[in-house]
Amino acid sequence: MASTQRPQITALTTHCIFFDVYESGQDVLETQKKIWALAQLCQNSGDFIDVVPANNNLTLYLKESSLLAKWQSSLLSHWHEIKSNDFTSTHHKLATVYGGDYGPDISAVAKYHNLTIDDVAQMHSSATYHVLFLGFQPGFAYLAGLNPQLYTPRHEKPRIHVPKGAVAIGGEQTGVYPEDSPGGWQIIGHTDFKLFDINAQTPCAIAPGDTLEFVIQEVLK
C-alpha cells in the first residue's frame, strides 16, 4: 500500500472537503478527540451545511463553493493549533437489562470467554464509552471503549430482526440498535433509552464525542 501524507486534504466536490488523519496503529480515541474539536470549530464558523466526523477523518460540506479554497488552505493550521480538550460533550447513562429474553446471546458470549453472565454484565457496564461517530442508520453510534476481554465475533448469519434498544457486541465494538433492523451482533441486553426519536425536538439524543455508560438495571438468567 502506498503511503499517503497525513493529514490528507482532498476536495471531493466543488462543495466538499475530506480531511483524513487516520494512520494504522495510532491511538484512535486521542486523534478522534481532536477531530471532534475541529468539527466543532468548523460548525461554529457558519460556513458549512454539514460537518461529519467518521473514523479519524472529517468531511465538510460547504454552503458555497467559493469557500472551498479558503478552507482547503486553513484546515492544516487549525489542526495544528487545536487541542483535544477544546471540545465539550455530554455524558449519558443508559439503564440496561442484561440477559434473559432481552439478551439471548449473553450466555454464549460468557461461554466464549469462560466468564459468567454476571461477569459479562459487570465488565460491559463498568466502562465509559466514547461516541466516535454516528452512521449506518439514524442514531447508530460507533462506540470506543469495549473491554478487550469481551471482543466476540459476530454471528455468521445475521438475525433478520434485532429489536430497537438491543445492546450488542460485534467484534471489537459494542452498540445499541436505534431501530428494529437486521443485524449480526451478539445481543446481550436491552435499554429503553431512546437513541433516536424522529418526533422529538432533538431526534438524536447523542452526538459525536459524547460519552455514555450502561447502568445495570437487572441481570436476568
Next chain:
Amino acid sequence: MITILKPGMQMSIQDQGRVGSRHLGIGQSGCVDPYAQIITNRLVGNPDNHPVIEITLGLAEIQFDNDYYIALHGTDMKASVNGNAVQPGWSFYIKKGDILKLNAARHGFRNYLAIGGDWHLPTAILDSYSTDIAAGFGGLHGHALKAGDRFDITPKYATKIGLGAMLPPKSTHIRILAGPHASILPDNTCDKFTEHSWHISPSSNRMGARLLSDECKLAHSLSLPSMAVMPGSIQLPPNGEPIVLLNDAQTTGGYPIIGTVIEADLRHFAQLKPGDFLHFEFVSLEQAHLAQQKLVAHLNQLAIALKYKNAKS
C-alpha cells in the same frame, strides 16, 4: 384530495432532501433529479422546494378528487387522463374524479408529478417532506406510497394557460472527480473504471446504482476506516462491482471511493434503468463548477420565461 390507486414499482413523496443532520446518521433523501423537481414545480406555480411525487418505472394510477393544475416531467410514460394522452413537460388542468394513468417508461426510469397547491402532509421532519424509506420517516407515513394512500391538497391555480419547459438534456456520459483513495487502490483501478463501459444492475434502487461489467474486474481486499459518503460517492466493495450512491444512501461507509459524480451529472441516474449502459470520465473541479453554472443558467432562463408568460396570460 388525491388517492393513489396503483403505486407501480415505487412512488414516494420527495423534495430537495434533508441536510444538516448527516453527523447523526440521517441521510439526505430527496429527488434523484432535483432539476426535474424544480422545473415541474415551476410549471404549476409551486415553490422550487415544494414536494413532488417521484414515480419509478410507471404502471401507476392516481385519482384526483378536486380540480388541480398538474405537470409531469422526467421521461415519457405514455400518460393519459380518461384515455386522452397528456404530454410530459406541460402543465394541464385535471378535473375532479379524473384518473391519471401511467404506462411503463421505455427510454427512462423516473417521473416527477407536481400538483399546484398546498399539500397537507404530516409536519416536515428536519425541514424536509422527503420520505426516508430506509429509516421510515417523512413523506406521508414514512414509507413509499401504496395503493389506498390519500392526502388533501388545497388547489392553487397559478396561471390560466398550459406551460411547457424542457429539461436539461440527459446523458449516459458521467463526469466524475478524483477520490481520496486513487493511490491506495490496486494498480490502475481508476483508469480501468473509466476505460470500460458499465451497465446498471437490476438490484439498484434509490440507495445506489450498482454497476456491472463483463470485461472489467476491479476486485480488491482493501478495508478502510469509515468515512462520510453522500449521493454521488462511487464506492468499490471488495467484489469489484462499484456502487454509485444515490439519495437514500447511508451517511458513512468503509469501502474505498473511486471518485464522486459531479453534482450536475448526478441527475442522470434518475433516468438510468437496469440494463442501461454508461461510462465515466474524470474531470477537474473547474469543469464541475462550469457544468453546475450551466444548469443554474438553464433554471434562470426558465424563471425569466415563466415570468414573461405569466405576465401575458
